[in-house]
Amino acid sequence: MVKIAAFLTLFTAYLVYSATVYTYGTRDTIQVKESAVPQIVYGKTLYQQYNCVACHQLYGLGGYLGxxxxxxxxxxxxxxxFMRTLLKGGGLRMPNLGLSETEINGLVSYLKYVDSTAISYKKPAKP
Ligand code: HEC
Incomplete structure (x- = not known):
């Protein structure tokens, strides 16, 4: 009987916790304008097409050249x-991919969005 009561208590706590995390967890912290979504998705597609991940990491995943x-x-x-300059002309090792202004805008929107989601990833500000 005690085991069943303990199980039910823990299971209920788990359900409440999951529901809270998945419904309220990021609701107020990441806000994206509805109108900005197509541009962000376009940038993400470009990020995949140009294989930026071969040299760059997002959330620690990806290549380590860049x-x-x-x-x-x-x-x-x-x-x-700074980002626009590198995307436009390349760097010492970053290739000049010949990106158009439209493509650069898309990539910057995508990277801006990624940055806005990186709440727990950012280093605390220096005092
Ligand atoms: C061949 C590897 C390579 C590829 C592919 C590549 N980059 Fe880079 N990128 C680099 C390197 C290396 C740097 C550091 C500057 C340098 O040494 O030229 C850099 C720098 C950058 C920077 C400046 C960031 C910083 O912290 O200095 C941005 C932004 C950037 N790249 C975005 C992109 C995007 C977006 C793509 C895909 C369209 C891309 N890169 C594709 C190698 C690459």
Whole structure:
């Protein structure tokens, strides 16, 4: 009887916890304008087409020739203009992929979105 009661208590707690995490967990923290979604999806497609993942990581996954891109957008030392410059002309090792302005806009929107989801991934601000 005690075992059944313990099981039911823990199982109920598990259900409540799961429901909360999956319904409220990220609701207020990540907000994307409905109108921005197609542009973000376009950028994601380009990210896959150009195989950026061969050299770059998002959330630590990907190749290691280039730097991690998860929080480049909000990095005070880098940011949007820095990203655009590298995407446009390439770098020392980053190839110039001949991206059009439309493609660069898409990729930047995608990386901006990825950055906005990286809440627990960002380093705490220096005091
Ligand atoms: C052949 C490997 C390679 C590929 C493919 C590649 N990159 Fe890079 N990327 C690099 C390297 C290496 C750097 C670091 C700068 C340098 O050394 O040129 C870089 C730098 C960057 C930066 C600046 C980030 C920082 O923290 O310095 C951005 C943004 C970027 N790449 C985005 C992209 C995107 C988006 C794609 C796909 C369209 C892509 N890269 C494809 C190698 C690559």
């Amino acid at each position: 730097p991690e891109l998860t929080t480049t957008y909000s990095d005070p030392a880098k940011g949007e203009l």
